[in-house]
Amino acid sequence: MSDLKNKRIITVATTGAWPTKENTPNVPIEPAEIAEEVYHCWKEGAAVAHIHVRNDEGKAAMEFDKFKEVVRLIRERKDCDVILNLTTSGGVGLKEDDRIRPFHELKPEMASYDCGTMNWLHSAVFENNPQFLERLGLLMQEVNVKPEIEVFDPGMIYNAQYYLKKGVLKAPLHFQMCMGCAGGIAASVKNLVFMKEAMESVAPGSTWSAFGVGAGAMEILYATVAMGGHIRVGMEDNVLYSKGVLAENNMVFVKRAKRIIEEFGCEAATPDEARAILGLVK
Numbered sequence: 001m002s003d004l005k006n007k008r009i010i011t012v013a014t015t016g017a018w019p020t021k022e023n024t025p026n027v028p029i030e031p032a033e034i035a036e037e038v039y040h041c042w043k044e045g046a047a048v049a050h051i052h053v054r055n056d057e058g059k060a061a062m063e064f065d066k067f068k069e070v071v072r073l074i075r076e077r078k079d080c081d082v083i084l085n086l087t088t089s090g091g092v093g094l095k096e097d098d099r100i101r102p103f104h105e106l107k108p109e110m111a112s113y114d115c116g117t118m119n120w121l122h123s124a125v126f127e128n129n130p131q132f133l134e135r136l137g138l139l140m141q142e143v144n145v146k147p148e149i150e151v152f153d154p155g156m157i158y159n160a161q162y163y164l165k166k167g168v169l170k171a172p173l174h175f176q177m178c179m180g181c182a183g184g185i186a187a188s189v190k191n192l193v194f195m196k197e198a199m200e201s202v203a204p205g206s207t208w209s210a211f212g213v214g215a216g217a218m219e220i221l222y223a224t225v226a227m228g229g230h231i232r233v234g235m236e237d238n239v240l241y242s243k244g245v246l247a248e249n250n251m252v253f254v255k256r257a258k259r260i261i262e263e264f265g266c267e268a269a270t271p272d273e274a275r276a277i278l279g280l281v282k
């Protein structure tokens with residue numbers, strides 16, 4: 001394992017809660033489609049796969065059996081050592097117990113931890129109430145699942161500081177700066193610098209990753225690479241590869257991220273390098 005300082009972790013978020021086959025026929029929805037896409041993204045350089053599933057109608061869901069099937073199909077590929085990161089939101093308005101069950105029983109190496117409540121896309125409350133966040137953090141510790149602390153605005157970084165002090169979260173923390181979601185902070189370099197500085201002031205020694213949705217996607221991608229962060233790409237965040245052009249699949253995003261990382265003079269981390277960077281115990 002060469003110098004980890006020059007390694008950048010690519011997380012691929014293939015599916016998310018929102019894009020439908022009507023938005024893009026290329027989004028993987030069925031468990032077999034998701035597992036296949038994750039495998040090919042790993043081959044292209046993704047070290048982490050952030051997983052959502054859908055119900056039989058293609059809608060956002062936390063259906064345990066679907067997660068179980070995706071995880072089984074990925075783990076079945078013996079050559080594939082990608083790090084699994086299961087969502088604990090699934091979408092908005094889903095039941096807390098259902099949000100917890102997949103990571104608690106399937107024990108991926110990571111799971112998302114949305115560190116506050118927000119008005120999601122001016123349409124619904126994305127609820128992560130204090131009692132839920134305490135329960136979530138402690139249950140993740142119980143089953144040795146590393147939280148990926150998703151922050152949609154600076155207030156969520158300060159929430160993380162509170163849960164770190166309280167022992168609900170344990171250092172070193174890993175943040176995902178989610179930029180440009182309506183209801184959260186806009187995707188700009190200036191905002192990313194501010195978010196990173198806020199993170200460093202409350203939890204020095206944390207690792208971090210970022211992505212921008214929509215028009216800010218490329219700005220955040222390039223800035224993150226330049227600022228030393230890890231990156232997340234995929235159809236959860238963007239169905240367009242460039243203006244007016246639908247991405248053919250998730251692999252094209254991974255390939256582009258890898259090219260940008262390499263042009264900058266770094267390398268995409270392998271899953272084992274990512275484990276070392278994130279302090280995951282395999």
Ligand code: ZN
Binds near residue numbers: 013052
């Ligand atoms: Zn997600």
